[in-house]
Amino acid sequence: MNNSAFQPFIVFSIPVLILLILAFPPFLTTMTGEEIKIKTAPVDPTDLFRGSYVALEYDIETVQPYQLADSIKSEFKARNMGDYKKVYVRLKQDGSGLYEVDSVTKKKPSKGMYLKGELQIPYELKKATSIQIKYGLDNYFASEEKAKQMESRALTSPSMAVIKVRNGNVVLTDIIIE
Numbered sequence: 001m002n003n004s005a006f007q008p009f010i011v012f013s014i015p016v017l018i019l020l021i022l023a024f025p026p027f028l029t030t031m032t033g034e035e036i037k038i039k040t041a042p043v044d045p046t047d048l049f050r051g052s053y054v055a056l057e058y059d060i061e062t063v064q065p066y067q068l069a070d071s072i073k074s075e076f077k078a079r080n081m082g083d084y085k086k087v088y089v090r091l092k093q094d095g096s097g098l099y100e101v102d103s104v105t106k107k108k109p110s111k112g113m114y115l116k117g118e119l120q121i122p123y124e125l126k127k128a129t130s131i132q133i134k135y136g137l138d139n140y141f142a143s144e145e146k147a148k149q150m151e152s153r154a155l156t157s158p159s160m161a162v163i164k165v166r167n168g169n170v171v172l173t174d175i176i177i178e
Helices: 003-032 070-078 144-156
Strands: 034-042 051-058 086-093 099-105 114-120 131-134 139-141 159-166 169-177
Touching: 003 159, 003 169, 034 099, 034 169, 070 099, 114 169, 144 169
Parallel strands: none
Antiparallel strands: 034 051, 034 159, 051 139, 086 099, 086 114, 114 131, 159 169
């Protein structure tokens, strides 16, 4: 056979292969990850371009400076911003079964429950009363009707997010509104 006959196949298979590679970690996390619950509050239910969803904020997105590892604090003081935006957030379970922040480090923990996150750099650590960390769990897509119901119910009732965690990777699977 002629090599030119395989060229279109190769050209069209590369984008499909890339999409499959990108979809594999969330799929694996959903299938094999450990399920945990975190406290959340809805913010906004719709977006003109992306459709109906519930935008979320989490208690674990806000950490106190004392929860940061010394290595992160020293980089703030030295103004050496380097590669510390990627952080690992160790979680601990509170008395009600929800998870909360225990500590924030640059190094991947060898055991325990942890999430990968991105540290939002404050202008000055000394004056910061809290520091934000993003996990990529901001939106939960739902039908327009369900998104509006969730928002109205969540304004009067506490809500929590059910997420799957595997090696620090997270996937939002459900929202529970009491």
